Amino acid sequence: MPHAQLESFEFVSDVDGPHLLVLGAIHGDEHCGPQAITQIIKEFESGQRTIKKGKVTFIPVCNPRAYAQGVRFIDHNLNRNIKRREDTRGIYEYELMNALCPYLESADIMLDIHSYQVGGKPFAFVNSLEGQEVEISRAIGAEYIVTGNVEAYRNTRSVEDKMSVGTQEYVLTFGGEGIIFECGQHEDPKSLINAKQAIEKILAFLGLCEGVHDSGRNVPVITLKKTFMKKGEGHLSKDWSNFDRLKQGDVIAQFDDGSELICPEDGVFVLPKANVTVGYEFGYLGQAVGE
Template identity: 35%
Template structure:
């Protein structure tokens, strides 16, 4: 069962949906939404226009277990299926139509290692086949008003490149049933939302367990409500000097004994040729260019994302 809390304004306006605990051990959004539900229930906060839908726990099985996944990663291969095979397939079949009935998605997450909160937005406007989009300006306007200064993009294109590399090293006989070699396996909640004509932001609110992460999540929801005009509050100003980064490469973990050269945190600068990790057997994994390490996961499963690399970018 998935609990959904909905609040309807009496005037027309955008339809905002907020998700928490898509990954069960990322609870900052859950805490923030429970606080907001109390305020809305007591009358301290009032939705005057549009609608607000809150899903504090999007993945109840993973949440109950206190772990990232139930059977698999809900934020991959997020799309409806006629023949659901696992917990996350069944959840997607419930959440996909719910997302499609909204205009804006804010998906609240946290990350493994220490680091500064950041927002992930989608692509620039394009007519391509991977992630066509026409609302980049509206999405950017929301991203810079959520209370964080760092904006990251390039997810789907980078993931698709990573899939091509997986295909190159995976014999055809071993590909059957292997979702991670499908470029659209990179589709998560926000990518699905864009495919349905909406705008969406993933907000990474801080490290798992960081006491300040729920406050980051709460303020982001309040800022989104004010920016979209759902509450009668002063609209938040845009971040005056946002930092833009573009994901450029994903590197998979190939063996359980692959190890990082040091305890990386997201957005640690690296120089071209610097050793990031060491493969089982002794081969060094080097930075191919100057940039930043993003999403380093020392506990990544074999064949999946170990870390990403990013470079400074410009607004699109």
């Protein structure tokens, strides 16, 4: 397989400042990132927007083949088990990771733009409650801030730790900070508006461009406690919405073998997904920090 290439756009100031990396379409079925990033690139190219300090790198489409086909991925979820590999074993996303890793390694701050299956408000995943990821998430319009991705995977014995390394965790291991911004439902036009505003606001918050941001708002912080795995054929017990309240003992899902997935503790349902393949997650149990 020839080496996969990624199209990137870079805008650099003579004045020192942070290096921001903005990613779209890590998942090929998510359109708001590429569209919003393309609009912002046009603003830079037309001179309507200028960079005051630092550097911003945009990769509008991180999974070009999946994006062209409108599917989440080709061979492997690009946001799982990210690392450089000498032997990519013919797996397209492993080729992409080799192209993507140098960008992730050199960024001070990464904004990775996604959309999701169930409708709802924009929210952010952060690595840590320390540092500036939480404040950036507030600044760019998140209505919820979710942390504890890695821990949620580690609490699931059936999934290896290494699977939890997505863009965000990879950036962290190279000393950067990373925010995954979930803009809304895949097909909702509001997701594009949220994505574009998030880019405008992070550029303003970091001082890379003129503009306003929403820093200082009070936003609930949710920690992920457990992954709800689809261990066999089955379905969610109802049409769950994102951040629905959960009670200990609630039936999350029913499997075809007659067994049930029971909620172990009170909390909220983060990112419920009805249409998932066996071996992947139905979603996560989250709990509000400080509750």
